[in-house]
Amino acid sequence: MKKRTIAAGLLTLLSVVTLAACSKTSESSKIVTMKGDTVTVGDIYDQLKGTPTAQQTTLNILISRVFEKQYKGKVSDKQVEEAYNNTVKSYGGEKNFLSAISQQNYTKETYKQYIRAEKLVEYASKQEAQKELTTANYKSAYKDYNPEVTVQLIQMDDESKAKSVLDQAKADGADFEKLAKDNSKTKKTEYTFDSGSTNIPDAVSKAAFSLKKGEVSDLITTADYQSLQQGQQKSLYYIIKVTSKADKNANWKAYKSRLKEIILNQKINNATFRNAVIGKAFKKANVKVKDKTMNDIITRYAKAADTSASTTTTKSEATTANSDKTTEASTDSQTTAAE
CATH class of the missing domain: 3.10.50.40 (Chitinase A; domain 3)
Structure with missing residues (x-):
């Protein structure tokens, strides 16, 4: 129990250190003093910044702040509480749940913050996924339904x-x-x-x-x-x-409402798709990591966003090309008929 408490404390300290590292004044703030020496926020940051825990903590804070600003008011406290209570229930009670999350360096409050961030990303993903509701995707979903x-x-x-x-x-x-x-x-x-x-x-x-x-x-x-x-x-x-x-009905439109739910859920729960949504939000917020050691925390999201943009452009070009071919075929047909 003592080790878990220490771990949770380190996570909290790490969060403070990660944020404080952005400020020169904060970097020099003294955490510990002793004869002839001190330990500052900057000292701790330098020791921890390359660790997976530090990068994950920074990422959690970053996602929370960016999405709170871009999608303010889209996730209510009630939604967070409902999600928290459902998760607790799946563990057989809060005692078991808190014991489990403490091993991952979460407290009750930090886990609720995590839920809120997840809900915000989910909302943004759902908005982005609406673009996937094409006839081709409906027919593809129907085939597997x-x-x-x-x-x-x-x-x-x-x-x-x-x-x-x-x-x-x-x-x-x-x-x-x-x-x-x-x-x-x-x-x-x-x-x-x-x-x-x-x-x-x-x-x-x-x-x-x-x-x-x-x-x-x-x-x-x-x-x-x-x-x-x-x-x-x-x-x-x-x-x-x-x-x-x-x-099974032979007409896919008989299941259109249900297929819509399935398409949206598949996209929302797809890691690559979610990473692209996060990457686009970071790009919109002009997120830049000043410390090269921490740069990897946004690289995969930036790549996912770029890949998504490239795929969308390719699909758009293909659609335009097909449209042009259809127009040409129609024109040729009309010309032949006139002759």
């Missing part, structure tokens, strides 16, 4: 028991609903989802889409992400039975 399926689900954390339950579920005349209620770790045993849903493990949804109505899956093994968050490595075991499955 699987409409809603309803399953009865059994979740277990014991492999031996899961195999035994699977044998029972596969037997003729098995009452799957009763098996689910008697053996599943989850109170809820029926789920409806499509390929854009995020509340079901990918392996489970993939299995569901491959099954026909009335079929029972084989044993599906996934990582227990909650245990991973707590520093453990466990597995979860699933068995599902498909009870309802919608046919």
Whole structure:
């Protein structure tokens, strides 16, 4: 516990040092005095500036300040509290959560600051992602889309028991609903989802889409992400039975609203796309790192923004070229008809 407290204290000090390094006056501020010598803010900064922790802290501060200014008022305190409470709940309570984040040098308040910054980046990413709502992208999303399926689900954390339950579920005349209620770790045993849903493990949804109505899956093994968050490595075991499955409409426009959500979510959660959004915001704010040691903290964002701009230009040129070809073809057709 003492080590964690010291680590959290160092992070706070590091934040102060990182900001103070921008000012000559602050650099000379004395942190420690002794006979014949002193330790200044500048001394500490010089020692820490090259470390990953220093760079990450600087980046967090930078993102927070740039996005707060450019998207002021777009994220409320209520949104931050809701996100914080949901995260705490996933850890089984605040005590477990605070213990976990202290290992990453976060306090309750600094973690809320992190959430706010993340929410601001998410908002900016969503605005940028609106540009991706093209007919071509809608059709591409439709191609990969699987409409809603309803399953009865059994979740277990014991492999031996899961195999035994699977044998029972596969037997003729098995009452799957009763098996689910008697053996599943989850109170809820029926789920409806499509390929854009995020509340079901990918392996489970993939299995569901491959099954026909009335079929029972084989044993599906996934990582227990909650245990991973707590520093453990466990597995979860699933068995599902498909009870309802919608046919896919041949017209993509029937799913336009849902496809829009999927396209936006995929972009927002794509690291390269988010880096480009951050890079554009930094460029707009004219962010420049004065210390070469810290320069790497914005390089990847600048590159992502440049790549994004280049890709957008290429797409625009291709669209213009296709438009020109269409116009030429139309003109040639009209000329031939006149002749």
